[in-house]
Amino acid sequence: SAVISQKPSRDICQRGTSLTIQCQVDSQVTMMFWYRQQPGQSLTLIATANQGSEATYESGFVIDKFPISRPNLTFSTLTVSNMSPEDSSIYLCSVATGFRSHEQYFGPGTRLTVT
Amino acid sequence: AQKITQTQPGMFVQEKEAVTLDCTYDTSDQSYGLFWYKQPSSGEMIFLIYQGSYDEQNATEGRYSLNFQKARKSANLVISASQLGDSAMYFCAMREGTAGGTSYGKLTFGQGTILTVHP
Numbered sequence A: 001s002a003v004i005s006q007k008p009s010r011d012i013c014q015r016g017t018s019l020t021i022q023c024q025v026d027s028q029v030t031m032m033f034w035y036r037q038q039p040g041q042s043l044t045l046i047a048t049a050n051q052g053s054e055a056t057y058e059s060g061f062v063i064d065k066f067p068i069s070r071p072n073l074t075f076s077t078l079t080v081s082n083m084s085p086e087d088s089s090i091y092l093c094s095v096a097t098g099f100r101s102h103e104q105y106f107g108p109g110t111r112l113t114v115t
Numbered sequence B: 001a002q003k004i005t006q007t008q009p010g011m012f013v014q015e016k017e018a019v020t021l022d023c024t025y026d027t028s029d030q031s032y033g034l035f036w037y038k039q040p041s042s043g044e045m046i047f048l049i050y051q052g053s054y055d056e057q058n059a060t061e062g063r064y065s066l067n068f069q070k071a072r073k074s075a076n077l078v079i080s081a082s083q084l085g086d087s088a089m090y091f092c093a094m095r096e097g098t099a100g101g102t103s104y105g106k107l108t109f110g111q112g113t114i115l116t117v118h119p
Helices: none
Strands: A004-007 A010-013 A019-025 A031-037 A043-050 A068-072 A075-080 A089-096 A104-106 A110-114 B003-005 B010-014 B019-021 B024-026 B033-039 B046-052 B064-069 B074-079 B088-095 B107-109 B113-118
Touching: A004 A089, A019 A031, A019 A089, A019 A110, A031 A075, A043 A068, A043 A075, A043 B107, A075 A089, A104 B033, A104 B046, B003 B088, B003 B107, B010 B019, B019 B113, B024 B074, B033 B064, B033 B074, B046 B064, B046 B074, B074 B088
Parallel strands: A010 A110, B010 B113
Antiparallel strands: A004 A019, A019 A075, A031 A043, A031 A089, A068 A075, A089 A104, A089 A110, B003 B024, B019 B074, B033 B046, B033 B088, B064 B074, B088 B107, B088 B113
């Protein structure tokens, strides 16, 4: 199994500012994923972050808005840039820890409110 | 492209009764995985149960079982003996690709079902 922590757990930010969310895993993982969950909605994948390479973004998400770093196999950051109220969401990181089929874990999430 | 459909926005069940949450999926992959997660109001995603596309038997985890009908592309979650603490949002999700592939681990989620358990 994997234990995932995220910082901050929640934040209230002003529009136009940026927030960096940290995701720490207690074991080395190849692939980390960042999801967004807007209020009352399902989860949508933002990007896949592999160590040593550029993140791969899903349609509708761009690097300028959501830059991602993946400096090592246990850590990643997601920055939400130039925030607007529409960015108010829960942001979750997730990992697939190996080749055993059910091993797909989520962090506790970062609840972001933009005013 | 993969798609997950949960047609029940909300479900109600009496405490101690069983409830089935529906999930249908669409994929052209032969190898895939199906997940159910519970999301309480705190926002965390709690893994409940997993079914692989090649698993011949339906998955079970305690009070949770997955009714997997591959030909119909459905993966319904059955919760037996509902408890008040089961009240939450439930998501069905599908993972594409095979282990070691470049897209392995990406999940596509359904819209979710809010389950309310009445005393």
